[in-house]
Amino acid sequence: MSKPKITDTLDFPSDLNITKSLFGVGTVGLLATGVGYFLDHDQFFFSYLVSFSFFSSIALGSLFFVMVQHLTRSEWSAVLRRIPETFSSYFWIWGLFIIPLLFGMHSLYHWTHADAVAADPVLQGKEPYLNTTFFIIRQVIYFALWSFLGYRLYSKSVEMDETGDWGLQTLLRRTSGPGLFFFAITLAFASFDWIMSLDPHWYSTIFGVYYFAMSFQGLFAVLILVIFFLWNNNLLTNTIQKSHIYDLGVQMFGFTVFYAYIAFSQFLLIYYANIPEETVWYLERLSGGYEYLAWFYLFGRFVIPFVILLPKGPKSKPKVVGSVAVLILVSHLVELYWLVMPVLNHHGFHLNWMTITSFIGLGGIFLGLFFYKFKQNKMVPINDPKLGDSLNKH
Numbered sequence: 222m223s224k225p226k227i228t229d230t231l232d233f234p235s236d237l238n239i240t241k242s243l244f245g246v247g248t249v250g251l252l253a254t255g256v257g258y259f260l261d262h263d264q265f266f267f268s269y270l271v272s273f274s275f276f277s278s279i280a281l282g283s284l285f286f287v288m289v290q291h292l293t294r295s296e297w298s299a300v301l302r303r304i305p306e307t308f309s310s311y312f313w314i315w316g317l318f319i320i321p322l323l324f325g326m327h328s329l330y331h332w333t334h335a336d337a338v339a340a341d342p343v344l345q346g347k348e349p350y351l352n353t354t355f356f357i358i359r360q361v362i363y364f365a366l367w368s369f370l371g372y373r374l375y376s377k378s379v380e381m382d383e384t385g386d387w388g389l390q391t392l393l394r395r396t397s398g399p400g401l402f403f404f405a406i407t408l409a410f411a412s413f414d415w416i417m418s419l420d421p422h423w424y425s426t427i428f429g430v431y432y433f434a435m436s437f438q439g440l441f442a443v444l445i446l447v448i449f450f451l452w453n454n455n456l457l458t459n460t461i462q463k464s465h466i467y468d469l470g471v472q473m474f475g476f477t478v479f480y481a482y483i484a485f486s487q488f489l490l491i492y493y494a495n496i497p498e499e500t501v502w503y504l505e506r507l508s509g510g511y512e513y514l515a516w517f518y519l520f521g522r523f524v525i526p527f528v529i530l531l532p533k534g535p536k537s538k539p540k541v542v543g544s545v546a547v548l549i550l551v552s553h554l555v556e557l558y559w560l561v562m563p564v565l566n567h568h569g570f571h572l573n574w575m576t577i578t579s580f581i582g583l584g585g586i587f588l589g590l591f592f593y594k595f596k597q598n599k600m601v602p603i604n605d606p607k608l609g610d611s612l613n614k615h
Contacts (some may be wrong), residue, residue: 227612229460231603233596237454240592247585250578257575266325267565268575271558273318274415275439275580276587278432278553280315281408282440283308284367285433287374288397288404291390297468299611301461303378303602304447305440307595309367310375314590316364318583322415323357329564330356332421343422351421359414363407370400375594378602385604408433416557419564423502425487434480438522439553441473442546449543451600460601460612463539470536473546474526481523505563510570514559521552554580 258265283305290298327333331344332351338344344351373396381389409429417428425431445466451457491499507515526545535541558576602608 227460227601227603229457231457231460231599231601233456233592233600234454235596240589240596243585243589243592245585247582247587247589250580250582250585252582253578254575254582257573257578261573261575262325263328263565264573264575265579266322266328267561268573268579269321269325269583270329270415271554271561271576272579272583273322274557274561275554276583277315277411278436278439278557279443279587280308280312280371281367281404281433282436282443284312284371284374285401285404285408285437286440288370288401291374291393291397292401294390294394294607296607296610297465299605299607300601301444301448301465301469302605303595303598303600304444306375306378306602307591308443309371310594311590312364312371313368315587316360316368318586319360319364323360326353326356330418330421332418347421351418356414359410363411366403366407370396370404374400378605379598381604382599382602383604387604387606390606405429405433408436416560419561420502422498425491427483427487431483431487434476434483435553435556438473438476438480439550441469441476442549442553445469445473445543445546446550449539457600463537466539466542467536470530470542470545473542473549474530474536477523477526477530477549481527484523505567506559509563509566509568511559511563514555514570518552518556518559522549522556 254265254269257268286298286305287302287309289295290302322329330351331337332347333353338348349355374393377389377393377396381387409432412429412432416432417424448457448461448466448469451461488503491503505511526549529535529541529545562570562576
């Protein structure tokens with residue numbers, strides 16, 4: 222098989238030094254948020270959790286995407302696969318940023334209060350799972366597994382670039398098969414730990430799928446925006462084509478519907494059962510100003526994307542798809558805020574400046590790590606045998 226002909230440069234330009242700027246912005250944002258800790262430490266930890274959950278969801282969505290592409294031997298995505306490979310390659314660094322949350326468990330999680338557990342039979346029943354030691358152990362397990370999978374898939378893909386050894390595809394598939402199984406379990410329990418256990422009396426058996434649907438829908442939006450960034454800097458303009466944006470738009474539409482199905486299923490079951498300890502969770506989030514956030518993300522990540530992306534024509538227009546991607550990402554952040562903040566601010570919606578600075582801080586570091594890794598190797602997996610089909614099938 223002849224090597225596909227690519228006219229674009231495949232090396233990230235050294236003069237496009239965005240990494241230092243992102244790390245600088247991230248550092249300033251985290252320092253500003255750190256100052257806020259001394260003003261209101263509870264608000265600090267809740268704001269940090271929202272931002273951490275947001276960027277972790279993008280990395281987790283990336284890891285799932287890469288494993289699915291390898292397992293299904295997908296051709297269409299080969300040309301853009303290096304982007305999600307990179308996002309999922311630095312879990313071993315990103316995992317360090319959960320440490321502030323471990324120090325803030327007493328502020329975040331009611332079940333860490335010994336007096337509350339002693340007075341509450343429900344918390345006593347959940348104590349074998351909801352206890353500080355086991356919580357920390359689980360976080361170590363999650364990030365160890367994700368780090369192994371992400372780095373292995375990335376490093377073997379890069380090795381195939383360097384050696385041209387197509388036999389590595391078999392190794393990538395064999396990693397992805399069991400990897401998906403353990404990924405599904407750990408992602409579900411991570412969402413239980415980070416978000417659902419904020420209110421230990423409430424639970425949803427599909428909350429893990431709910432967080433996954435949010436994450437994967439958000440990932441497609443991020444992939445589209447990263448490609449636009451590359452195009453705006455005259456990178457991969459002939460390699461990643463409009464037809465690939467169309468494919469991403471189709472995927473984003475599909476997971477918009479899947480997200481809505483899961484979110485509505487969770488709401489409908491609780492609404493229909495009408496059990497007080499379950500309905501109170503939604504009541505807190507549909508009053509005090511939080512209902513406006515709910516309406517915003519309902520329209521922002523389902524109604525508007527569904528209406529726009531349903532016909533074929535808009536998905537063929539990159540600017541339209543890009544605008545929808547921005548709306549979905551903003552709605553993704555708003556929904557995570559809506560999930561987390563009512564636990565702290567019971568009496569109504571209140572936007573604190575630390576929510577903004579923590580997002581800027583963690584976002585700068587997260588994207589800085591991405592571009593730092595992205596520029597180290599080719600922006601496209603040049604020796605992947607599926608690359609030619611990915612380039613020429615449209």
